[in-house]
Every structure is written in structure tokens, then in C-alpha cells.
Amino acid sequence: xxxxxxxxxxxxxxxxxxxxxxxxxxxxxxxxxxxxxxxxxxxxxxxxxxxxxxxxxxxxxxxxxxxxxxxxxxxxxxxxxxxxxxxxxxxxxxxxxxxxxxxxxxxxxxxxxxxxxxxxxxxxxxxxxxxxxxxxxxxxxxxxxxxxxxxxxxxxxxxxxxxxxxxxxxxxxxxxxxxxxxxxxxxxxxxxxxxxxxxxxxxxxxxxxxxxxxxxxxxxxxxxxxxxxxxxxxxxxxxxxxxxxxxxxxxxxxxxxxxxxxxxxxxxxxxxxxxxxxxxxxxxxxxxxxxxxxxxxxxxxxxxxxxxxxxxxxxxxxxxxxxxxxxxxxxxxxxxxxxxxxxxxxxxxxxxxxxxxxxxxxxxxxxxxxxxxxxxxxxxxxxxxxxxxxxxxxxxxxxxxxxxxxxxxxxxxxxxxxxxxxxxxxxxxxx
Numbered sequence: 001x002x003x004x005x006x007x008x009x010x011x012x013x014x015x016x017x018x019x020x021x022x023x024x025x026x027x028x029x030x031x032x033x034x035x036x037x038x039x040x041x042x043x044x045x046x047x048x049x050x051x052x053x054x055x056x057x058x059x060x061x062x063x064x065x066x067x068x069x070x071x072x073x074x075x076x077x078x079x080x081x082x083x084x085x086x087x088x089x090x091x092x093x094x095x096x097x098x099x100x101x102x103x104x105x106x107x108x109x110x111x112x113x114x115x116x117x118x119x120x121x122x123x124x125x126x127x128x129x130x131x132x133x134x135x136x137x138x139x140x141x142x143x144x145x146x147x148x149x150x151x152x153x154x155x156x157x158x159x160x161x162x163x164x165x166x167x168x169x170x171x172x173x174x175x176x177x178x179x180x181x182x183x184x185x186x187x188x189x190x191x192x193x194x195x196x197x198x199x200x201x202x203x204x205x206x207x208x209x210x211x212x213x214x215x216x217x218x219x220x221x222x223x224x225x226x227x228x229x230x231x232x233x234x235x236x237x238x239x240x241x242x243x244x245x246x247x248x249x250x251x252x253x254x255x256x257x258x259x260x261x262x263x264x265x266x267x268x269x270x271x272x273x274x275x276x277x278x279x280x281x282x283x284x285x286x287x288x289x290x291x292x293x294x295x296x297x298x299x300x301x302x303x304x305x306x307x308x309x310x311x312x313x314x315x316x317x318x319x320x321x322x323x324x325x326x327x328x329x330x331x332x333x334x335x336x337x338x339x340x341x342x343x344x345x346x347x348x349x350x351x352x353x354x355x356x357x358x359x360x361x362x363x364x365x366x367x368x369x370x371x372x373x374x375x376x377x378x379x380x381x382x383x384x385x386x387x388x389x390x391x392x393x394x395x396x397x398x399x400x401x402x403x404x405x406x407x408x409x410x411x412x413x414x415x416x417x418x419x420x421x422x423x424x425x426x427x428x429x430x431x
Contacts, residue, residue, distance in 0.1 A: 002041060004033045013037040017044050017161055021054055021099060043161065052157055058101065059094035061159070065150050076251045084146045088113060098154050103164040106147060110172055113140045141174045178366035185367065186328055187336035193219055196329075199322035211315045213278045214299045214307070218331060220271040222338035222356050225331045226250055227257055229307055231298045236275060241267040245357070249309065263357045339364070340371040 002015035010026040011033040017023055017040070027033040052064065062085050070078055092109050093101060113135045135143075148165035155163050169175045188196065197219070200212040217228055226248040235244045246262040247254050257263070267275070275298070286294040286304075295304040316331050335356070342352050349372070353364040365372070 002037055002044070004030060004037060006030075013040075015041065015044055018158070040161070052159065054099060054159055055097055056159065057094065058096050058098055059090050061098050061154060062090065062094075062150055065153050068153070074250060074255055075253065080142070081146055081149075084143055085150075088143045089147060098151075098159050101151070101160075101164055103168060106144075106165055106168055107172065110140055110144055110168070110174070113143060114172070137174060140172075141169065144169050144172075144174055178369060181367065182370045185336050185340075186330070186333045187340040187371075188325070188329065188333060190341060192323075192325055193334075193337055193341075195323040196319055196325060199319040208315045208318060210302075211299075211307075211312060211319075213274050214312065215316070215319070215331075215334065216271055216274055218334035219338060220268045221265045222335045222352075223265065224248065224258065224335060225309060225312065229297075229299060229309060229312070230254055232296045233279065233294075233298055234296070236267075236298070238272060238276060241269075241272050243267055249306075257357060259357045259359060263354070265355050336368075339368045343368055343371040344373070346373055 002013070004011060004013055006012075007026070010028070011030045012024045012026045013033045013036050014022070014024050015037060023040075025033075025036065027036065052061070056064075066078070066081060066085070069081075073081070088109075093105065096105070114137065115134055144165065148163060148168075151160065151163045151165050154160050197212065197216060200209045200215075214228060217223065217231075218225065221228075221243065223245060227245050229249045230247040231243065231245075235246060237243070243265050244262060245257055245265060248257045249255075278298070282294055282300075289304070291304055297304075297306045299307045301307060312331065316329075317327065320327055320329055339352050339356060342355075343349065349361055349364050349368075352368070353361045356364065358364045358367075
């Protein structure tokens with residue numbers, strides 16, 4: 001039977017959950033324990049049959065979960081999960097049973113990672129020392145997300161009733177506020193983009209100037225670098241000024257885009273003309289080299305192979321230097337530049353969302369909200385009727401085109417009699 005009783009200086013709610021596992025959470029007051037018990041008892045009376053052993057350890061369940069998600073995760077994401085569990089989760093939690101993991105355990109581990117989770121090995125003479133330092137907040141955020149995803153599956157399997165990792169990121173301030181994220185975004189101005197693209201002419205070598213069309217595409221479509229490097233000529237629709245983003249390069253592998261599905265983006269006139277010239281030049285290059293067929297990749301090397309991401313980043317850095325721009329910009333900055341410039345000129349956030357391939361418009365607004373036009377007070381005036389802010393009426397007598405403000409309800413007016421006696425007589429006759 002479920003009960004509330006006092007043990008030492010705490011009150012505990014003693015009950016068994018739907019899986020038959022005894023639970024004894026503690027509280028500071030009797031009222032807190034009774035309130036908790038009243039909430040969980042309806043769920044506890046519904047018998048749960050866990051899909052796995054309810055006493056499974058974190059290490060065993062993590063391995064089981066990783067095998068299950070392997071089918072629908074990208075190799076890079078799966079590798080990140082495995083590395084995170086191996087280095088940061090299993091050393092502290094692996095021996096515990098999943099149902100024994102409490103919010104306090106997770107808070108302690110994540111807080112420790114924020115303080116001294118990174119290990120550096122330094123060699124002084126013949127002695128190697130380990131120096132511990134704090135992990136970046138973004139890295140700890142990944143650790144928390146990995147634990148939360150695994151424990152969500154444990155809830156579905158009936159091992160635990162609730163996920164102790166939920167809302168923990170907010171308490172530890174692992175979740176960055178949208179306003180802070182927006183300030184961290186590095187986007188170029190319109191003038192900086194023009195200087196950057198012009199830098200490919202003059203000081204750079206021929207093989208480096210081949211990257212102009214690629215960087216123009218990034219700046220005019222907002223594609224990710226991996227999506228642009230995976231483009232093929234069959235993806236371009238010159239007549240409709242559109243490009244189909246159907247694949248992406250990730251860690252040297254061809255995969256689906258980050259969203260998991262393709263999308264269609266619009267081409268500007270300048271980009272359309274540039275790609276058409278590039279296609280003609282590529283056909284000439286095919287004949288000059290004696291290739292059997294023209295390379296299918298839009299952006300390729302002098303040998304017809306797909307461009308490598310590291311090479312693109314090196315050329316990008318040289319173009320920044322030639323343009324006299326700060327070195328903190330990256331190829332991904334052109335994606336931010338594309339979105340920010342569109343929003344500054346008043347384009348719909350919904351349109352920007354579709355072009356970027358964001359999962360929701362909320363993500364677009366949270367990321368690029370500071371570039372949205374603030375609006376102006378005169379905008380509300382466009383909601384008024386064509387006759388102005390007041391409803392007007394035309395009098396039948398006198399000047400027909402002269403508008404007149406209608407009488408207020410229940411009050412006297414100059415177009416009616418002001419004599420209360422006449423008014424009272426009229427009311428008497430109507431009654």
C-alpha cells in the first residue's frame with residue numbers, strides 16, 4: 001500500500017510504480033509528499049510491462065539504445081553520440097541502474113564538466129602531466145542532449161516514469177537565449193560581400209579563382225557548404241531559376257541534407273548567369289582535357305573531381321585577406337549573410353525559412369530576429385477606412401458633399417431639437 005511517513009527529518013512517499021518497482025522519494029514537508037503521491041498514484045495503478053529488464057544498467061542500456069537509433073541517424077551523429085557516452089557519461093553513470101539515475105546525479109556530472117571536464121596532457125622534460133580545464137558550454141550542452149535522448153527512450157520502454165534530464169539544461173544555463181545567439185552570428189554587410197566576391201579577381205591564382213561561382217552561390221542561396229559541394233548539374237533548372245538541394249557532403253560522405261529531406265531554392269539573375277557561363281566553360285574544359293564526359297559535380301577541381309571542403313576553406317581565408325575583411329568570417333557566414341540581408345530588405349521570414357530549409361519559422365526568427373525591421377507607428381494608420389479614423393455621414397439638407405460627425409448616442413445634437421419639452425412629448429406619443 002502507498003503511504004506517506006516520516007523518516008529522520010524528511011517525509012517520504014512510499015509506493016510502487018506501474019512496473020512494480022518500489023519508489024521512496026523524500027520531501028521537506030508532509031504536504032509535498034502527499035501532493036506528489038496524489039499525482040503519481042493514478043499512473044502507478046496502470047500496470048506497465050517494461051520492454052527491457054527494469055534493472056538494466058546505464059552502460060548496457062546505452063549500448064542497446066545506440067544500436068536501435070543507428071538505423072535512422074547519420075554516421076556523423078551516431079559517432080558523436082558514441083564518443084560522448086564513452087568519454088563523459090559512462091565513466092560516472094555506467095554502473096548505475098537506469099532507474100537509479102536522479103536529477104542530482106546529472107546536475108553534479110554536468111556541473112563538473114563545466115568546471116573541469118577537459119583534460120590536456122603536457123610534457124615537461126620526461127614527465128607527462130594532465131591538466132584539467134573547463135569544457136565549452138556548447139560541449140556540455142551536447143552531453144546533456146545525449147543523456148536526455150537516451151532517457152527519453154527509457155521512459156518509452158517503461159523503465160522510468162519521467163526523464164530526470166528534462167529542464168536541467170535551463171537550470172544550468174546550457175540553453176543560450178535567442179538574443180545572445182543572434183549577437184554571436186557573424187554576417188557580412190552588403191558592402192563586405194561585394195568586396196569579398198571581388199577579391200577573386202587579381203591577386204588570387206587561377207585555381208583559386210575557380211571558387212568564385214561557389215562563394216557567389218553560397219551568398220545568393222544561403223546553402224550550407226556541404227549542400228553546395230554536393231550539387232550536380234541535373235539539380236539546376238535554368239528556365240525557372242531554381243536549384244534542387246537533394247544531397248550534402250558530411251565528413252566526406254554523400255548524405256541527405258541536414259533537415260533529412262530536399263528543398264528547392266531560388267536563383268538570382270546574377271547567379272543564374274554565372275552558372276550558365278560556368279557550364280559553358282566546363283564543357284570547353286572537358287574537350288580540352290579529353291574527358292569522356294563532363295563532370296557531374298558543379299564545383300570540381302582541375303581534374304574533374306569534387307571539391308574538398310578543407311581546400312575551399314583555405315581559399316576562403318585567402319579571399320578574406322585579399323578583401324581586407326576580418327578573419328572570423330567562415331563559409332557558413334555567407335548563409336547568415338544571405339538571411340540577414342533578405343530580412344533587412346523586408347522579405348517574409350516564412351520565405352527565408354523555406355530557402356534555408358529550417359524546420360520551423362520559430363528557428364528562423366530566433367536566429368535572425370535582430371535583423372527584422374522594427375516597424376513604425378504610421379503602419380497602424382493603414383488599417384483605417386478610406387474616409388479616415390472617424391465614421392462620417394452626409395447630411396441630406398444643405399451641402400450634399402459636406403461630411404458630418406454623427407451624434408453621440410443618447411446625447412443632444414445640433415441637427416436635432418434641443419428643447420427637452422418637445423422631446424418628452426414625442427416620447428409620450430410613441431409610448
